[in-house]
Amino acid sequence: MAVGDLLLTGLMAVLLVGIIAALTRIENWRSYTPLAGGGTATGEDGAVLNREKPAGIIRWLTTVDHKDIGLLYGLYAIIAFAVGGIMATLIRVQLVVPGGAILGANAYNSILTSHGITMLFLFGTPIIAAFANYFIPLLIGADDMAFPRINAIAFWLLPPAALLIWAGFFLAPVTENMIEPAQTAWTMYTPLSAEQTNPGVDLMLLGLHLSGVAATMGAINFIATIFTERGDDVNWANLDIFSWTILTQSALILFAFPLLGSALVMLLMDRNLATTFFAVEGGGPLLWQHLFWFFGHPEVYILVLPPMGLVSLILPKFAGRKLFGFKFVVYSTLAIGVLSFGVWAHHMFSTGMDPRLRASFMAVSLAIAIPSAVKTFNWITTMWNGRLRLTSPMLFCIGFVSNFIIGGVTGVFLAAIPVDLVLHDTYYVVGHFHYIVMGAIAFAVFAGIYYWFPVFTGRMYQRTLGKAHFWLSMIGTNITFFAMLALGYLGMPRRYATYEFDGAIAPLAQVSTYHLLATTGAFILLVGQLIFIWNLLQSWLEGPKIEDGDPWNLERDGMLDKEWEWYDRKLETAITDGGEDETESALTDGGVPEGDASRSDDN
Amino acid sequence: MELFGFEKETLLDLTVNVIPLGIILFFIAAFAVVSPFGLDPVFSGLQFSLMISMFLLLAVLTYYAGRAVEDAERAEEEHATLDDPDGATELADDDESTEDDAELGSDDEGLPEA
Amino acid sequence: MEEQPGLSDQYRTASPWPVFVALGLVLSEIGVFIGLFPVAVFGLILFGGSVAGILTESGYVTRPWPTLVGVGVVLAFIAAGLAVAYLPAANIAVANIGNGPVFTRLVAVAVAGIVMVAMGGVGSVMEQTSV
Numbered sequence: 001m002a003v004g005d006l007l008l009t010g011l012m013a014v015l016l017v018g019i020i021a022a023l024t025r026i027e028n029w030r031s032y033t034p035l036a037g038g039g040t041a042t043g044e045d046g047a048v049l050n051r052e053k054p055a056g057i058i059r060w061l062t063t064v065d066h067k068d069i070g071l072l073y074g075l076y077a078i079i080a081f082a083v084g085g086i087m088a089t090l091i092r093v094q095l096v097v098p099g100g101a102i103l104g105a106n107a108y109n110s111i112l113t114s115h116g117i118t119m120l121f122l123f124g125t126p127i128i129a130a131f132a133n134y135f136i137p138l139l140i141g142a143d144d145m146a147f148p149r150i151n152a153i154a155f156w157l158l159p160p161a162a163l164l165i166w167a168g169f170f171l172a173p174v175t176e177n178m179i180e181p182a183q184t185a186w187t188m189y190t191p192l193s194a195e196q197t198n199p200g201v202d203l204m205l206l207g208l209h210l211s212g213v214a215a216t217m218g219a220i221n222f223i224a225t226i227f228t229e230r231g232d233d234v235n236w237a238n239l240d241i242f243s244w245t246i247l248t249q250s251a252l253i254l255f256a257f258p259l260l261g262s263a264l265v266m267l268l269m270d271r272n273l274a275t276t277f278f279a280v281e282g283g284g285p286l287l288w289q290h291l292f293w294f295f296g297h298p299e300v301y302i303l304v305l306p307p308m309g310l311v312s313l314i315l316p317k318f319a320g321r322k323l324f325g326f327k328f329v330v331y332s333t334l335a336i337g338v339l340s341f342g343v344w345a346h347h348m349f350s351t352g353m354d355p356r357l358r359a360s361f362m363a364v365s366l367a368i369a370i371p372s373a374v375k376t377f378n379w380i381t382t383m384w385n386g387r388l389r390l391t392s393p394m395l396f397c398i399g400f401v402s403n404f405i406i407g408g409v410t411g412v413f414l415a416a417i418p419v420d421l422v423l424h425d426t427y428y429v430v431g432h433f434h435y436i437v438m439g440a441i442a443f444a445v446f447a448g449i450y451y452w453f454p455v456f457t458g459r460m461y462q463r464t465l466g467k468a469h470f471w472l473s474m475i476g477t478n479i480t481f482f483a484m485l486a487l488g489y490l491g492m493p494r495r496y497a498t499y500e501f502d503g504a505i506a507p508l509a510q511v512s513t514y515h516l517l518a519t520t521g522a523f524i525l526l527v528g529q530l531i532f533i534w535n536l537l538q539s540w541l542e543g544p545k546i547e548d549g550d551p552w553n554l555e556r557d558g559m560l561d562k563e564w565e566w567y568d569r570k571l572e573t574a575i576t577d578g579g580e581d582e583t584e585s586a587l588t589d590g591g592v593p594e595g596d597a598s599r600s601d602d603n
Numbered sequence: 604m605e606l607f608g609f610e611k612e613t614l615l616d617l618t619v620n621v622i623p624l625g626i627i628l629f630f631i632a633a634f635a636v637v638s639p640f641g642l643d644p645v646f647s648g649l650q651f652s653l654m655i656s657m658f659l660l661l662a663v664l665t666y667y668a669g670r671a672v673e674d675a676e677r678a679e680e681e682h683a684t685l686d687d688p689d690g691a692t693e694l695a696d697d698d699e700s701t702e703d704d705a706e707l708g709s710d711d712e713g714l715p716e717a
Numbered sequence: 718m719e720e721q722p723g724l725s726d727q728y729r730t731a732s733p734w735p736v737f738v739a740l741g742l743v744l745s746e747i748g749v750f751i752g753l754f755p756v757a758v759f760g761l762i763l764f765g766g767s768v769a770g771i772l773t774e775s776g777y778v779t780r781p782w783p784t785l786v787g788v789g790v791v792l793a794f795i796a797a798g799l800a801v802a803y804l805p806a807a808n809i810a811v812a813n814i815g816n817g818p819v820f821t822r823l824v825a826v827a828v829a830g831i832v833m834v835a836m837g838g839v840g841s842v843m844e845q846t847s848v
């Protein structure tokens with residue numbers, strides 16, 4: 001112990017010296033940077049310097065510009081998506097044969113847990129923050145976020161959070177499995193999660209807590225930004241739909257995440273300090289479930305509302321007409337926001353809670369389906385008789401609507417108590433929420449990335465690859481997750497590493513077939529995502545340059561939003577002041593004076 | 604027609620939230636009339652307070668959101684001179700009329716008939 | 718507005734502090750919850766120091782030292798308060814450091830607080846005597 005402490009102290013001292021050194025370097029650079037006039041040459045590589053940002057890696061470490069932070073969030077989320085995707089592939093490979101193909105039960109449980117947490121907390125929430133950071137200030141005509149530094153702090157909490165959440169995987173080999181990855185499933189139900197002595201669980205809980213702190217800081221920032229930083233011409237009557245959904249989402253985060261944070265701290269204390277919040281003799285194991293789902297159900301809407309906003313924003317652009325019933329969408333967004341706090345126990349119908357209470361949760365769950373359905377009708381009506389242009393972003397929007405319908409309808413079935421009692425904890429539930437998280441949320445994210453690709457890279461993606469990505473994703477999603485719905489009907493329980501049941505639980509032959517189908521679909525999905533990543537990288541580096549601030553030809557329909565106007569001005573400024581006057585906009589690689597922030601020297 | 608001080612257009616927009624409110628109300632009434640599991644002070648109390656609180660919260664939020672939007676519209680109108688260069692996503696107000704033929708920007712002030 | 722590139726250039730969009738505030742918070746949490754004394758102390762100091770730094774830089778306060786002292790005092794009081802409220806008085810003794818899981822953690826927090834107070838004090842004295 002003493003040796004360990006000594007080592008740690010030494011490590012901390014080294015870190016301290018490093019930090020001081022780094023700070024003096026940066027602070028030095030800052031105080032000598034002339035405020036007006038050319039930049040200083042800190043970057044050895046001779047990169048073009050903006051007067052407001054240093055060059056190279058330091059620029060990314062110190063940036064408080066909302067566009068840079070948006071890109072950082074995006075990069076982070078895509079990496080998490082890749083990690084979570086590899087885990088998903090492992091899960092599906094494991095399940096091709098009833099006895100399990102590659103993993104032991106422990107490894108399977110670890111990977112399953114991490115897959116869920118990675119996708120929800122490290123991909124879902126951050127990728128939404130990426131869009132929100134980059135585009136909310138542009139859409140509402142603000143200079144930046146209300147608190148740019150808090151914005152940066154919120155982002156920088158995430159990489160350590162990811163390392164903590166995945167810590168078990170790195171530490172297990174070096175500690176001889178003393179510290180293993182958590183095997184609690186993403187819901188971390190007690191008593192299991194309180195009793196597993198594995199310190200990897202503590203690390204994961206800390207990571208989750210930090211990601212929650214980050215999300216809360218971000219949410220406060222968005223609320224403040226949308227309320228106080230709007231441009232003069234933006235008011236509640238013409239606020240764009242994406243900002244509305246982010247506003248609602250931020251409110252949900254503000255009420256839900258601190259609660260998760262507290263519950264996590266209570267669980268950590270139960271584990272480490274012998275408190276009894278969730279012990280049978282204390283609050284009881286159901287307390288965890290109530291706290292978790294009081295956060296957990298709003299969390300699913302935290303994840304789905306902004307993607308709905310993205311679709312509501314993008315889909316009309318390629319249908320050639322305004323969003324049908326814009327205000328319906330706004331008000332139903334708010335309705336979803338409120339009602340999502342009154343349905344949490346629909347995840348607990350089978351826990352033997354009082355039937356009267358259960359009935360009221362069912363009532364509210366049925367009510368919340370209406371606003372979701374309203375939006376669906378609005379999207380469909382927007383396309384009705386529209387002049388559809390089936391670009392990649394539009395295809396993904398349509399895919400979103402289609403998958404969201406299946407996901408939503410299966411949700412309504414689950415919200416009916418008698419149905420849920422049969423289907424709870426089967427693959428049906430897994431199919432339901434994957435239709436939404438993969439089929440809808442991820443699709444909207446792809447739509448957003450393709451739609452705005454020109455804004456943040458200055459280039460166009462490769463259309464054919466975009467289409468291939470869409471079709472592979474659409475087909476893959478529907479094969480994989482439809483098979484899961486069928487598995488659920490057959491009675492296949494979720495969260496098992498193997499399925500060599502006797503026929504009493506589920507008919508083995510059919511179950512194997514559907515598992516095989518699900519795995520096939522997963523591989524189709526995988527190929528699609530590889531194409532996506534390739535397209536992103538290659539087009540970023542060498543895609544055709546965008547010359548015009550309206551690459552989608554939105555002007556024609558009078559639908560050019562503020563972010564494109566901003567982009568157009570940026571392009572023009574780049575051309576008109578290029579080279580002249582004191583701005584050293586030297587456009588070697590298409591950099592433009594200030595917003596090249598968003599592109600030139602990163603990668 | 605004025606109800607809660609809203610103009611007709613706004614009321615029409617707000618109907619979207621009246622539906623879930625109605626559903627909750629329906630269940631409140633239904634559970635009050637039919638209670639197959641009997642009444643229990645604690646659980647029936649919780650049962651109804653969950654539904655009633657959701658009803659109230661949704662009603663209040665809808666009211667204030669409607670207010671904010673309508674006030675902003677009024678202010679916009681008072682500023683009169685329709686400067687509406689960037690039609691885009693903004694208000695698609697009256698959800699029936701302007702839709703049929705795509706082109707917008709022109710009449711998205713929307714409220715003249717009110 | 719951002720959208721006039723070239724005009725907004727004076728506007729600083731870089732700050733060294735956010736990374737360190739985040740790192741400080743991360744290390745404090747790991748240190749306190751996992752019970753790693755040096756990590757907790759260092760993390761809390763880094764956190765307090767960076768908060769002082771970032772507040773100064775963004776102009777909410779003019780000098781960092783009072784913030785540092787303030788954070789230190791708050792931490793020390795919280796630790797002391799929790800110790801008095803939840804631990805039997807007999808357990809609060811130097812000999813006990815490293816034994817009781819709760820007590821050791823509270824000591825770490827208190828130590829970090831005291832160090833910050835000291836650093837803040839020394840810093841402001843030095844600042845006033847020099848120049």
Ligand code: HEM
Binds near residue numbers: 347410
């Ligand atoms: C149309 C509204 C929806 C309804 C009525 C609904 C209903 C339900 C119900 C009743 C369950 C519990 C099933 C069980 O465990 O037995 C459930 C599970 C789940 N739903 Fe939904 N849902 C809806 C929309 C969504 C959305 C939009 C998302 C995601 C963004 C989502 C994500 C999930 C997740 C992640 C679970 C599984 C949680 C777990 O046990 O691991 N749902 N849903």
Ligand SMILES: [Cu+2]
Binds near residue numbers: 297344347
């Ligand atoms: Cu739910």
